[in-house]
Amino acid sequence: MIAxxxxxxxLRYQQFPYNQVQxxxxxxxxxxxxxxxxxxxxxxxxAGVLVALEPRSPExxxxxxxxxxxxxxxxxxxxxxxxxxKGQ
Numbered sequence: 001m002i003a004x005x006x007x008x009x010x011l012r013y014q015q016f017p018y019n020q021v022q023x024x025x026x027x028x029x030x031x032x033x034x035x036x037x038x039x040x041x042x043x044x045x046x047a048g049v050l051v052a053l054e055p056r057s058p059e060x061x062x063x064x065x066x067x068x069x070x071x072x073x074x075x076x077x078x079x080x081x082x083x084x085x086k087g088q
Contacts, residue, residue, distance in 0.1 A: 001067060005075040018043065 003011035016024075018039045025035035044050035054060060064072075
């Protein structure tokens with residue numbers, strides 16, 4: 001759905017190993033300890049160890065669906081992204 005809404009219907013979801021994500025974070029300037037903490041958090045979320053303390057409810061959730069957010073906010077922001085000057 002995101003791929004379609006940003007005009008790239010062939011874009012696919014790609015999952016990366018934790019160590020590759022950690023290396024990419026450090027290449028982007030995240031300190032090694034910070035990158036390791038992000039990986040620890042991702043692992044805990046994926047394992048179901050880190051969960052929300054309160055279940056979703058109308059009182060703590062927006063009425064905006066994920067689909068509506070992608071269409072109205074994300075896709076618009078993506079389309080307005082600055083273009084990189086390749087080769088300059």
